[in-house]
Amino acid sequence: MGSFAGWTLPIVYSSVAEEVLSVRRKAGLFDISHMGEILLEGPDAPGWLDQLLPSKITALPTGRGRYSFLLKENGGIIDDFFVYRIEPSRFLLVVNAATTQTDVRWFSEKLSRAKVALTDESECWGGLALQGPEAREILRRVLPDLPEAFERRAIIAASWKGSSFWIARTGYTGEDGAELFFPAPLGTSLWDALLQAGASSGLRPCGLAARDILRLEACLPLNGHELNEEMTPLEARMGWVVDWEKSTSFPGKEALLEKRSRGLDISLVAFAAEHPAPPPRAGYPLWAGETVVGKVTSGGYSPTLEAAIGMGYVKTPLTTESTRLTYLVRGARYPVTLKPAPLYRRKNR
Amino acid sequence: MKIPTDRFYSRSHEWLLLEGQIGGVGITDYAQRELSDIVFVELPAIGTHVQRGQAVATIESVKAASDIYSPATGEVLEVNTALAQEPGLMNTDPYGKGWLFRIRVEAPEETERLESPETYAKLIAGSTESPPTP
Numbered sequence: 001m002g003s004f005a006g007w008t009l010p011i012v013y014s015s016v017a018e019e020v021l022s023v024r025r026k027a028g029l030f031d032i033s034h035m036g037e038i039l040l041e042g043p044d045a046p047g048w049l050d051q052l053l054p055s056k057i058t059a060l061p062t063g064r065g066r067y068s069f070l071l072k073e074n075g076g077i078i079d080d081f082f083v084y085r086i087e088p089s090r091f092l093l094v095v096n097a098a099t100t101q102t103d104v105r106w107f108s109e110k111l112s113r114a115k116v117a118l119t120d121e122s123e124c125w126g127g128l129a130l131q132g133p134e135a136r137e138i139l140r141r142v143l144p145d146l147p148e149a150f151e152r153r154a155i156i157a158a159s160w161k162g163s164s165f166w167i168a169r170t171g172y173t174g175e176d177g178a179e180l181f182f183p184a185p186l187g188t189s190l191w192d193a194l195l196q197a198g199a200s201s202g203l204r205p206c207g208l209a210a211r212d213i214l215r216l217e218a219c220l221p222l223n224g225h226e227l228n229e230e231m232t233p234l235e236a237r238m239g240w241v242v243d244w245e246k247s248t249s250f251p252g253k254e255a256l257l258e259k260r261s262r263g264l265d266i267s268l269v270a271f272a273a274e275h276p277a278p279p280p281r282a283g284y285p286l287w288a289g290e291t292v293v294g295k296v297t298s299g300g301y302s303p304t305l306e307a308a309i310g311m312g313y314v315k316t317p318l319t320t321e322s323t324r325l326t327y328l329v330r331g332a333r334y335p336v337t338l339k340p341a342p343l344y345r346r347k348n349r
Numbered sequence: 350m351k352i353p354t355d356r357f358y359s360r361s362h363e364w365l366l367l368e369g370q371i372g373g374v375g376i377t378d379y380a381q382r383e384l385s386d387i388v389f390v391e392l393p394a395i396g397t398h399v400q401r402g403q404a405v406a407t408i409e410s411v412k413a414a415s416d417i418y419s420p421a422t423g424e425v426l427e428v429n430t431a432l433a434q435e436p437g438l439m440n441t442d443p444y445g446k447g448w449l450f451r452i453r454v455e456a457p458e459e460t461e462r463l464e465s466p467e468t469y470a471k472l473i474a475g476s477t478e479s480p481p482t483p
Binding site for chain 2: 278
């Protein structure tokens, strides 16, 4: 167990490597109750969010989710999250635990004049993530009424023991799967029912250490590591999140447009070391010859790729795949090869 | 928790198995469980002269890097090269295939400073937290 942002979290149940491989090959169940859940509703909500987020929220269909950011005026990233349109004028934001209070304050400050109500459900709701190639089949055993058409990034209302909750076909592992957000008292029985239903399919409980490796293999950024207030979506290679065409302005738009035309000094890269190598860890400098040219933001050993892997920010002339960089551990240099992201991509099934 | 009775134990969770003057060294079952998945190991160079209690190897697990302290004084004769490709052997077989190195033990009386299997069992029974440093 470990502590994070006021929550006690399950880090590992048995073995991180076994848990990672179980999600890649079969399925894994994660307790993600530390994630924050914020509800925004009211007739003005879609247009209001359009003015606050870099995504075109008015164009998001009901029953679908989209990855987005809260940005500072200078384009720096306050938080990254999924925003789900659960009803035409009702949105669920699933945000990072460490930034939930910052996000709530940020939205609350902008509520005046708008007909939008904010409810922070983070303390009252739990979350589970069921991930892996077997995830949908297992989910169907527990919730047989799940509609056949449950597309990626879709969100639907479901019912469990007389209470309703939300299921989204999203995740943070690079595998197919679902995330469940529910009133906390449902948590234990949902957890037990899913584990039981998945036992024959190889489902196992997974901790947050495995989730961190899975998201790293899939090159999904983590707030506080790849994403922070010093970086914009452009350095993070997440420019695709920004809707450049939408007419409404939003915090950070001017700064991002300027940065896009001027070019970047640094950029996020993914890399793998030759085996064997010690895992690169967040904060390690990245070297080109005798010069520090970047810094590791996340790193670890990938059981899927059987190599030490990482992500980090590197000066832009050096972000091509032919660049040879090294990191230093206890006086020894370990060479890395820059790789196209994601380092792991699931096969279409 | 396995604690073979044929060897000595250090309070920093290494074992020493004596065969004449040659001592095999590894980490205990308790240590490998506390470290969880071991993903990299850095071993001493053959021929190095090490002191009892000296940090001589480093193990990196998914959690962190940990020093390994030599349970005896002497010259490193052999290291387990299989660990470079398969560091997980320390998790799956810490007392066998997951051994770290062999040394020529110069002062066999040093074993008096180590723990018996019985004492070591009591030592770890009382601790549920991370291994203490020596």
